[in-house]
Amino acid sequence: MRRLDGAAPEAGLLRAAGEALARIAGLAPSPVLAGRLLRAAPLLPGCWPGPEHHDAPGWAALLDAVTVQQTRLFRHPQQCLALGARLPALAAAARAQGRPLRLLSAGCATGEEVFTLAALAQEVRLATPGLAVEVLGVDLCRPALGAAARGVIAPGLGAPLEHVPDAMRRWFLGAGGEAALHPALREMARFRRANLLQGLPGEAPFDVVMCRNVLVYLTDAARRRVLGHLLALLRPGGVLALGPTDRAPPGAEALAEGLLGAGHG
Numbered sequence: 001m002r003r004l005d006g007a008a009p010e011a012g013l014l015r016a017a018g019e020a021l022a023r024i025a026g027l028a029p030s031p032v033l034a035g036r037l038l039r040a041a042p043l044l045p046g047c048w049p050g051p052e053h054h055d056a057p058g059w060a061a062l063l064d065a066v067t068v069q070q071t072r073l074f075r076h077p078q079q080c081l082a083l084g085a086r087l088p089a090l091a092a093a094a095r096a097q098g099r100p101l102r103l104l105s106a107g108c109a110t111g112e113e114v115f116t117l118a119a120l121a122q123e124v125r126l127a128t129p130g131l132a133v134e135v136l137g138v139d140l141c142r143p144a145l146g147a148a149a150r151g152v153i154a155p156g157l158g159a160p161l162e163h164v165p166d167a168m169r170r171w172f173l174g175a176g177g178e179a180a181l182h183p184a185l186r187e188m189a190r191f192r193r194a195n196l197l198q199g200l201p202g203e204a205p206f207d208v209v210m211c212r213n214v215l216v217y218l219t220d221a222a223r224r225r226v227l228g229h230l231l232a233l234l235r236p237g238g239v240l241a242l243g244p245t246d247r248a249p250p251g252a253e254a255l256a257e258g259l260l261g262a263g264h265g
């Protein structure tokens, strides 16, 4: 039975939806997911029948509702600054090869991680004449991607610039001192809806792949699969930046020099 008929959602239906979300997007069962699924129960009748796929309208709406978009500018600031210190060498290599410096935020939510990468890259761009920079943000959640594409800076626990180093604040301040994205950063940024479980077909390799606070929501199998895709997207010599709770994937030892943990900052 795939109908709710206005009654309290059946436990079986919620369980079936949770299992489908694990198959579709790799989402792991958790109390957070269970609570969000319960609140989103009115969307469940739109999910079946039909293909279990992140592009199917019912499942897309459910994914919008149950994914967690918490993010902020310069989240894990020490790691951001450590990455910033690596960028000049990566930029010099890109410039010497006549190609853009490419950075990826995998699971970008409302885009603050993309804008953080863009600010770090913009500093390097100013010092590297002729350097082109592309920053791609991918996520499954359509409203989050919509906000990101508009360049909206989310309130971020009430103080959106709290973690932004003083020297970088100029990229995030409007004329009136309000939080606002500098047009130069917006120009570098591109957003794409994609399911990390399926990789990013058609994307050229990246010099930096950042995936933080995403794998923690996934099943073990999905984590391994996503990490495999992320490693495949990383240019040799590039930097893989994971979140504080993420373990390096097997094979990353070869990239040890490029692996940048977030610690707990």
Ligand SMILES: C[S@@+](CC[C@H](N)C(=O)[O-])C[C@H]1O[C@@H](n2cnc3c(N)ncnc32)[C@H](O)[C@@H]1O
Pocket: 025, 026, 067, 068, 069, 070, 071, 072, 075, 106, 107, 108, 109, 110, 113, 138, 139, 140, 141, 144, 194, 195, 196, 197, 211, 212, 213, 214, 217
């Ligand atoms: C908590 S946010 C992390 C945002 C940012 N990376 C940060 O650390 O501030 C997690 C994001 O991962 C996205 N996500 C979860 N599973 C995904 C999948 N299979 N494919 C793409 N995005 C996914 C969610 O939609 C959500 O926006």
